[in-house]
Amino acid sequence: MNAKAQSLELLSSIRQKLRDLLRRSQAPSGTGELPERSGSSAFWVMVQKELGDHIRSWRFTILIGIIVLACIGSIYSSLTAIRDNGTGQGAGDSFLFLKMFTLSSSSLSIPTFTTFLSWLGPLIGIALGFDAVNSERNKGTLGRLMSQPIYRDDFLKAKFAASLILIAIVVFALGLLVTGLGLLTMGYPPTPEEFWRILFFLIIAVVYIGFWLNLSILFSIRFRQAATSALSGIAVWLFLTLFYSMIINLIGSATAVPDTAAVSEQLRHANFILTLNRLSPSELFAETITTMLSPGVRSLGPLTMDQLVGAISAPLPLGQSVLLIWPQLTGLLAETVLCFGISYYLFMRQEIRSRN
């Protein structure tokens, strides 16, 4: 409940800011009939309306409920684990705060915060986007909306922007809530680096959920029935999170090279499997957050013993961690942009007719 109140508060402040921004952009041109201004202000009007719709919807309330519960559970679990283990971890006390996000108690069997986010995040994205366009079409509001002086792409962008703003608010509210909760229970403040890492992690989570949002918007354009598009979204989600890795394992064992093979050949095979794995956004997300939240991770690919010789076992600085995940982040963004591009293309070419 606390999270919701906070997110609502945040939202209202953002709305206020948007309104100020709008007012400022309107002020100099007065009541003139500049076509550009009307276009851009219509965009924010749509974003406002979409945000309002989402926040009032039952769907959103239920999702927030689930996620807040999951969060509390995972925090409790990780705090128990930290308390049990004490400071007995290998790398000493360093980055204890980050462990709150990645550690889970072995006795409670509750997944970590990051696992929850990578599981439930796609669900938020799909839930917010699966009926974005087709419900408007089925209700007959699309034709009416399109006959207003707005650009067609503004409609799509507004749908996306409103949901993404909402997702960002939810993710940041949760992340900061967890941070605050940890601060209270552990009494151990995060170092600046830890704080930046958490912030980065949250931004990456928003991008990741943004990908699922975009995918579901794409489905909502492609399929006329909201149920079909929701099911397609969930199917892709299940496929990528559950079956994809199984299939990769299958391929891996089928193409496996013998242990006696040359190092270069073994490396090539390992890289091949890794590349296949990295087609999936969930894999990319998992790699990025592991790197972000466990500074000890220094490579995401296979390493030979030669490469490890002489390496000092110390955590990577933030800049190096970011550098390490840069390709993954780019891939994630590229997949998002690709989805948006396809949606855009489909929507611009679609006929606007009411209910058929």
Added chain:
Amino acid sequence: MAENVIELSGLTKQYGGFTAVNGLTLTIAKGEVFGLLGPNGAGKTTTILMMLGLTERTSGSARICGFDPARSALQVKRRVGYMPDDIGFYEDRTGLDNLMYTARLNGLAPAEARRSAEALLEKVGLASSGKSKVATYSRGMRQRLGLADVLIKNPEVIILDEPTLGIDPEGVRELLALISDLSRNEGITVLLSSHQLQQVQQICDRVGLFVRGNLIACGDIAALSRELNQELRVEVELAAQPWSEGLAARLQALEGVLALDTAEWKADNAPAGSLLATLTCERNLTSQIASEVIGSGAELHYIRRKEPGLDEIYHRYFEKREDGA
């Protein structure tokens, strides 16, 4: 009045091999109420969508209020209010909210949007239900809300796609009165499409008959019937008392009378058992027929030359087309 608000020339839309609209040329003057008539699937909605730039045309040109909808769709949409045939609203929002949203999309400030939305709700007779959710509205109320939605942007042209669909006769009468009122008092050009001819007949200055993508006739209703009468036969209805075989024979003997049908006369003031005769003539023989009846000594109760209504015009055009095909 000479200013043309809508100018279409050679407008064509093809879907694959199927031609939905075929070389439509049409001009509509400012302040006119134009009815686009045609059966379902004639291409009316496609034409309207092309005029708004919501569908790309295959060829031809269109100018709405001086703008090309394919190039400056925003300029056109700012001046044209469009009510789709199956208008939808955000059901979980109030009527007022829905109107305000449209107003804000048209660039009105919130306070201004609220004011004009309230004024328009008053105008279309929804002032008391403005604060309730659209989900509770009846079909007729939705249609009136749709009209308010179209008017909130202060349009120069309003395009109504099947505005009377699914409303009861009283509702239709009110809606049409509202539309013609708008056109007369505020000089708004109205283009409405319909397949319900009788209703359109009441308020349209001109109509165009649109069948299978082709505009087969265009003009005011009188002109259309004149055009028809040149090539079609005149029908005269009469009721005379007493009706006799001799009279029938005399009438049929008149030069130019082609056929005579009799049926029971079912008017309110009809004497029991009297007959209604319908004569099909080559030209207008009403006065000759009347003098013939009176000359025969019978009482003439009723005589009328049948004016083809829109229904009939429509039907005949169809017949003609089917004969030609």
